[in-house]
Amino acid sequence: MIENELKLLANKIRRHAIKMTSIGGSSHVGSILSIADILAVLYGAVLNFKPNQPDWPDRDRFILSKGHAGAGVYAALAESGFFSVDILKTHYQNGSNLSGHVSHKGIPGVEFSTGSLGHGLPVTAGMALAAKIDKKNHHFFVLMSDGECNEGSNWEAIMFASHHRLNNLTAIIDRNMLQSIHSTEETLELEPFAEKWKSFGWDVIEVDGHHCKNLFDELTKDRISNNKPLCIIANTTKGKGVSFMENKVLWHYRSPKGDEFDNAIKELE
Amino acid sequence: MRDSFIQSLISIAKKDKDLVLLTADLGFVIFDEFESMFPGQYFNVGVAEQNLTSIASGLALEGKKVFTYSLGNFPTLRCLEQIRNDACYHNLNVNIVASGGGFSYGQLGMSHHATEDISIMRALPNVTVVVPSNPWEAEQATQELYKSEGVGYLRLDKTNGVQKNLDSIFKIGKSISIQNGDDVCFIVCGGIINEVINSAKSLKEAGVSSEIISMHTIKPLDEKILAKVSKKYKLVVSVEEGNVLGGLGSAISEFCMESGHIPQKFMKIGLKDTYSSIVGDQAYLRSKYQMDANYITEAILRKLSI
Numbered sequence A: 001m002i003e004n005e006l007k008l009l010a011n012k013i014r015r016h017a018i019k020m021t022s023i024g025g026s027s028h029v030g031s032i033l034s035i036a037d038i039l040a041v042l043y044g045a046v047l048n049f050k051p052n053q054p055d056w057p058d059r060d061r062f063i064l065s066k067g068h069a070g071a072g073v074y075a076a077l078a079e080s081g082f083f084s085v086d087i088l089k090t091h092y093q094n095g096s097n098l099s100g101h102v103s104h105k106g107i108p109g110v111e112f113s114t115g116s117l118g119h120g121l122p123v124t125a126g127m128a129l130a131a132k133i134d135k136k137n138h139h140f141f142v143l144m145s146d147g148e149c150n151e152g153s154n155w156e157a158i159m160f161a162s163h164h165r166l167n168n169l170t171a172i173i174d175r176n177m178l179q180s181i182h183s184t185e186e187t188l189e190l191e192p193f194a195e196k197w198k199s200f201g202w203d204v205i206e207v208d209g210h211h212c213k214n215l216f217d218e219l220t221k222d223r224i225s226n227n228k229p230l231c232i233i234a235n236t237t238k239g240k241g242v243s244f245m246e247n248k249v250l251w252h253y254r255s256p257k258g259d260e261f262d263n264a265i266k267e268l269e
Numbered sequence B: 001m002r003d004s005f006i007q008s009l010i011s012i013a014k015k016d017k018d019l020v021l022l023t024a025d026l027g028f029v030i031f032d033e034f035e036s037m038f039p040g041q042y043f044n045v046g047v048a049e050q051n052l053t054s055i056a057s058g059l060a061l062e063g064k065k066v067f068t069y070s071l072g073n074f075p076t077l078r079c080l081e082q083i084r085n086d087a088c089y090h091n092l093n094v095n096i097v098a099s100g101g102g103f104s105y106g107q108l109g110m111s112h113h114a115t116e117d118i119s120i121m122r123a124l125p126n127v128t129v130v131v132p133s134n135p136w137e138a139e140q141a142t143q144e145l146y147k148s149e150g151v152g153y154l155r156l157d158k159t160n161g162v163q164k165n166l167d168s169i170f171k172i173g174k175s176i177s178i179q180n181g182d183d184v185c186f187i188v189c190g191g192i193i194n195e196v197i198n199s200a201k202s203l204k205e206a207g208v209s210s211e212i213i214s215m216h217t218i219k220p221l222d223e224k225i226l227a228k229v230s231k232k233y234k235l236v237v238s239v240e241e242g243n244v245l246g247g248l249g250s251a252i253s254e255f256c257m258e259s260g261h262i263p264q265k266f267m268k269i270g271l272k273d274t275y276s277s278i279v280g281d282q283a284y285l286r287s288k289y290q291m292d293a294n295y296i297t298e299a300i301l302r303k304l305s306i
Helices: A003-024 A029-046 A067-079 A085-090 A120-133 A152-163 A184-188 A193-199 A212-220 A258-267 B002-015 B032-037 B049-061 B077-088 B117-122 B135-147 B193-205 B223-232 B248-259 B282-288 B293-303
Strands: A061-064 A140-145 A169-175 A203-208 A230-235 B019-023 B042-044 B065-071 B094-099 B127-130 B151-156 B176-179 B184-188 B210-214 B217-219 B235-243 B265-271
Touching: A003 A029, A003 A067, A003 A085, A003 A212, A003 A258, A029 A067, A029 A140, A029 A169, A029 A212, A061 A067, A061 A120, A067 A085, A120 A140, A120 A152, A120 A169, A120 B049, A152 B049, A193 A203, A193 A230, A203 A212, A212 A230, B002 B019, B002 B032, B002 B135, B002 B151, B019 B049, B049 B065, B049 B077, B049 B094, B065 B135, B077 B094, B077 B117, B077 B151, B094 B135, B117 B127, B117 B151, B117 B217, B117 B235, B117 B248, B127 B135, B135 B151, B176 B193, B184 B193, B184 B223, B184 B248, B193 B210, B193 B235, B193 B293, B210 B223, B217 B248, B223 B248, B235 B248, B235 B293, B248 B265, B265 B293
Parallel strands: A061 A140, A140 A169, A169 A230, A203 A230, B019 B042, B019 B065, B065 B094, B094 B151, B127 B151, B184 B210, B184 B235, B235 B265
Antiparallel strands: B127 B217, B176 B210
8 A cells, every 4th residue: 555645645635526516516525625634545446356356256346336426436436447537527417327426327437326314334244245155255434424323224224244254345434523513523423433333333443534554554453253244434524625615514515616616626736 | 805915926026036925914814825935035123114115226226126016005006106216117026016905994094095006106107006906916916016017016805706707818909808789888897896796787777788897907908998998889898996097097188189089978987086984894895985785786776867
């Protein structure tokens, strides 16, 4: 793992995110910036895949459950060679396949379409169960938002995954503390968050979600012997990398235009 | 019907290790045989229908052929968005099986009356909707849905309709005529076909002869037969144990209106856009809500002005 390369990839994803949300006028730029480092580490160093053979059976699976940050995945896939970076320009435009919430249709590398919250983890648990049945060794990663943990369907899957000892499953939580209107704690208290997951039978690790090396270390540690699914609570900053977007709910909705766009790109140079 | 479904599934699982059966904690005892024969292909996901459907979708994404099972509205309405977004949008081989169609569990109350499921499920793209009228159709439908691409919905009834023509062939989207006639044509789905068979007997005594067609597949609909019967009969009657809005009768009406194959007279028998709060077994509630043989007979005679 070359840390600098990952930082560079994260930066590219951020720049794509600013451009894509600006050109198409889409929302959720803050949510994408929040997970850019996680995506860079996953696609740059952790996931085992073949861009020219997206359905290679032994690939690791990655599912973005917070589908509203789909532009980040499109950018990571393009930068990883699944399709041309030029296609990113079509994001959110009439006739494009790149919808505001991540969709698999016509886009190589997207494992699963999401957009409504609380679907990613249960589906990934089903996929991980299939691999257990077939005694396959590839790994399953799902990236969720913290606010998304309000959805009861997740807790059904959290119980299911530990009950079936799905140690081939890693849930990464983008713990940026903000959701649609207010903070997660003002909306529907998640804390003590780690303890909740632990009490449901998961291993839980907390990590700085913008520290590529630490993320890489935690995502690649061999935990297969302990028979538990893993939850990585990645502490992040919504809007990370663009000072005026950081920790602002506004950037869950607003798309950067004019000076905002120029300044955001400048900060990411 | 339920037993035929399970036996059919066992015969599939004997040949296909990728078949997986999931239940959301319902089906006491009935899955014991399946579980003991195929322990790695049976999972009780707990009382968690959203998870039931999403786990099924995840399994199917990885190449499994999955059947989900629960009662009444639980495997459909309780997890409708999981069916739509996870299973249907990805066009997965997930077959949803609901035991207790219509008023099968009448006395258990409104929560257990599956009376809008046909209408709602047929509105989803990539879903095949099958409502067998007897155990043989249920067994055949299980086999066919297993083989077919995309999502299937199999609605099983507590009452078993009589299987009359034992040499018929079951095909998804191809209806089965179980009795020929000249005046009225019944198009029916589900175990309520027994009420129709009884009604047809009474009608015969009144000088009205009727054909009875089991339209076991609501989607895709057997349009060929509809085009034929709409010309031939004075009256076409749809019969279903569910809301008349959006169900079998609606599907027939839509086809007839759009294609121009419009019958002289048409009537929908079913639940008239209401819920039941009255306690009663299936037969009682059919009678209460104007779907039993007596009501059907009277309504037809009125319609024909006899």
